[in-house]
Amino acid sequence: MASGWLRGVSAISYGGDYNPEQWPEETWPEDIELMRQAGVNLVSVGVFSWALIEPRPGEYDFGWMDRLFALLHDAGIRISLGTPTASPPAWFFHEHPEARVVTRDGTVLGFGSRGMASPSSAAYREASTSIARVLARRYGDHPALAVWHVHNEYGAPVSECYSEESTRAFRRWLQDRHGSLDALNHAWGTAFWGQRYGEWDHVSAPAVSASVVNPAQRLDFARFSSDALLQCFIAERDAIRAECPDIPITTNFMAGTCPSVDLWKWADEVDIVANDHYLVAADPRSHVGLALSADLTRSIARGRPWILMEHSTSGVNWQPRNLAKRSGELARNALTHLGRGADAVMFFQWKASRSGAEKFHSAMLPHAGTGSRIWSEVCALGDGLGRLGELLGAEVRADVAVLWDWESFWAQDLEWRPSEDLSHRERIDTFYDRLWRDGLTVDFAHPESDLSAYRLVVAPASYLLTDVAAGNLRRYVESGGTLVVSYFSAIVDGNDAVHAGGYVAPLRDVLGLTVEEFLPLRAGGTVRLTAGLTGDVWSDDVALEGAEVIVAFEDGPGAGKPAITRNVLGDGSAYYLATRLGVDELAVVLRQAYDDAGIVPADGAPEVEIIRRHGDDADYLIAVNHGNRPVDLPAGGTDLLTGEAGDSLKLDAGGARVVRVTTKET
Structure with a gap:
């Protein structure tokens, strides 16, 4: 495995996908x-060039790629060389029709797109x-x-295939x-509905x-x-590495936006983590989602510097309403990505395409050309990043971890859950937004990973x-950590079977309670809580086993029952939230958890x-x-x-400083 950062690079990398074949x-x-x-x-080249x-x-x-390499090298521009395997040529599908993707309903996908x-x-x-x-032999040195x-x-756009070949695999x-x-029969609980298998060939x-x-089975x-x-x-990586062992190898993740890939596993197989991120135009607070994606990417990279492989200069073309970015x-x-650990800032793409499915996607060099606002801002950003080389390798530290587990998300998102209003992503986004507003830098962590470095761990x-x-x-809390657990957690094991002992059974002693029954609310329903709070979507019938009640339900199906609890275990404490709280309500609840954890939230501009x-x-x-x-910024120095x-430095509205x-922190 190649080590370190990009070979021969001593500045923040800046650029984008270049598709000169167009x-x-x-x-x-x-x-x-x-x-x-x-x-x-x-620049990234060759990503969609297999047919050429x-x-x-x-x-x-x-020939064309040789000439392109020479031009870029003469200009002092380094190359991120893509393998073009996301878009096999037409001749491949003509010769191998069995390689086409079959969807879950049996549809065979045709040629003319990508990732098919x-x-x-x-x-x-x-x-x-x-x-x-072949590419590694040609360009590896x-x-x-x-x-x-x-x-x-x-x-993206396809992760699952239901073909005969996939079924055999x-x-x-x-x-x-x-x-x-x-x-297998035990893990899948096939005694239910008479699904027991007697031959491997019968499993589909x-x-x-x-x-x-x-x-x-779905999980x-x-x-x-x-x-x-x-x-x-891994197959492509190993083929490249055999010919070119000294150049780092990556692929562009979509942390937070592609739910079908377990990136905790993938991160161990790449030399450098890279990510693509695009704002959700419909979200008026999309900059918070950007921060979440960047923090998640850094966490997947285990704190090491990472590459922002793609984002957009302005609007994209594939959302229902593609808003342009403001000045x-x-x-x-x-700079948000940079602040959260990216040592390379890249865009899709360098030059706006005149044809094809993404011709309305923004670019560094837009259709409007070099007289445009976008071009001016692209140049200004490039000039600014050129001054920031000393940040290379600087680390980001977090006192808070939010638990993130793709396998849990896959399981929760399946059919026939207690309420269609349950959403793992909504809970994570809401908790993260609260932490963001409180000025806290967040890592994401797998529930089985080492949590000892964090004062506070949140399980939304x-x-x-x-x-x-x-x-x-349990060990984290006993050792002095503060844990906050939201409802519908610790319900099933790794086979999506309810834990022996019932809901929250594996955390029963940590939380000091058990959940006897789910009490979901009707559509649009709310519940009043003590302390002037309001919850919606959900409530639990909580039975205390040592925990103290912080807030109780005043009405609804759980009236008089605990809504928010705190339990002391060893040197730490654990909180449980039995209903859905909004961003503002979470501020009230987390205040005590912050006190337990020794965390002081920021009190600056929101x-x-x-x-x-x-x-x-x-x-x-x-x-x-x-x-x-x-x-006014909270610290002085040199921008x-x-x-x-x-x-004392002032930060203008809409502005950014580095x-x-x-005074260096210790």
């Missing part, structure tokens, strides 16, 4: 000159590995090559996981059926599908909680985002003002973007 070759030198003007020093590189099976044309090959197809695996190997970018956005995966049919992928399909298929995609990446938003977005949605994870949380990165010789404050009023220095602070 343009006449005589325009390439002009593009590259404009890149130099914009401060671009890294290999126009017929085994026949290669590298079955990850379990042997023919696809062979062809994709072959083109990766080129001095412009900085990083390998395998495939593109695994899991699923059976093999199940044999490896469970070992025997008896173990969980295609659409007459009613709800076995949820444990295992989600695990299998993530693993199948991962094996595709200054491009820089605010980019841990529906599936293994005994190992429960033991980990729309000002302040993140700190810690270097060997200096600390840096990255401040982004999403509000409409100027504010690396402007050179302004002082003990300050080398005067």
Whole structure:
């Protein structure tokens, strides 16, 4: 595995996807000159170029790419070389129609899009590995090559395939996981509805059926599908590494927006974590979702620097309403990612396409050209990032961890849950927004990971909680940690079976209570709580077993019962929330948890985002003002973007600063 950061890079990397095959070759030198003007020093190439590189099976044309490499190298621009395997050529599907994706309802997907090959197809695996190997032999020792970018956005737009070949691969995966049919039958609870299997050949992928399909089978298929995609990446990675062992290899994740891939597993297989993020235009607080994505990406990277492989300069083209970014938003977005650990800031794409499905997607060089506001902001951002090289490798530290487990999310999102209003993502977003408003930097963590570094751990949605994870949380609290658990957590084990002993059984002693019954509310229903709070969607029938009541239900199906509790265990404490609280209500509840954890929330302007990165010789404050009023920053120093220095710096409305602070924190 290659170590460190991008070879030969000592500055923040800046650039985007460059697809010169869409343009006449005589325009390439002009593009590259404009890149130099914009401060671009890294571009991704070749991501969708399979049909040009290999126009017929085994026949290669590298002339155009050789010339492109030479032009970029002469201009001092480094290359992120993509393997083009997210979009196999038409000839591949003509020769291998069995490699097409089959959806859960039996539809066979056709050619003309991207990401439409079955990850379990042997023919696809062979062809994709072959083109990766050929590219590595051709360009592996080129001095412009900085990083390998395998495939593109695994899991999008298709993550699951229900073809015959996928079904056979699923059976093999199940044999490896469970070992025997008896173990499989036990794990899946096939005694219910008479589903017991007597032969491996009778086990199928969980295609659409007459009613709800076995949820444990669905959960295992989600695990299998993530693993199948991962094996595709590993095959390409290993083919490249055999020819080119010294250049780091990555692929672009979609942390927080692609729910079908377990990135905790994937992170161990890449040399550098990379991520794509796009604002949700319908969300008026989309900058908070951006921060969540960046924190999640840094957490997946285990705190190491990561690459923002794609984001947009303005609007995208694939959402129902694609809002343009406001003046200054491009820089605010980019610097938020930088503040939360990204040492490379990239866009899709360099130059707006005139044709194809993404012709209305914004770009660094927009259709409006170099006289546009976007171009001016792109150049200004490039100039600013060029001043920030000393931030490379500086780390982000967090006192709070939010539990995040893709397997739990897969299980919770299946059919026939106690209420259709249950949403793991809504709970995580709401808790994160509260923590964001309180000025707290957040890591995300798997429930079985080491939590000892955090003062506070929040479990907004841990529906599936293994005994190992429960033991980990118990040790965390006993050792002095503060834990906050929201409703519908610790309900099932790793096979989606209700825990022996009932709901929340593995955390019973940690929380000092049990949940006897779910009491979901009718659509639009609310419940009044003591302390002037209001909940909605959900309530639990909680029976105390040592916990103290902080807030009780005043009305609703749980009237008089505990709504929020606190339990002391060892040197720590654990809180339980038995109803859904909004962002404002959570402020009241978390205040006591903060006190237990020794955390002081920020009391500054609510729309000002302040993140700190810690270097060997200096600390840096990255401040982004999403509000409409100027504010004073909490620390003095030197703004690396402007050179302004002082003990007190003002942050303009809509502005951003990167300050080398005067006093380094220890």
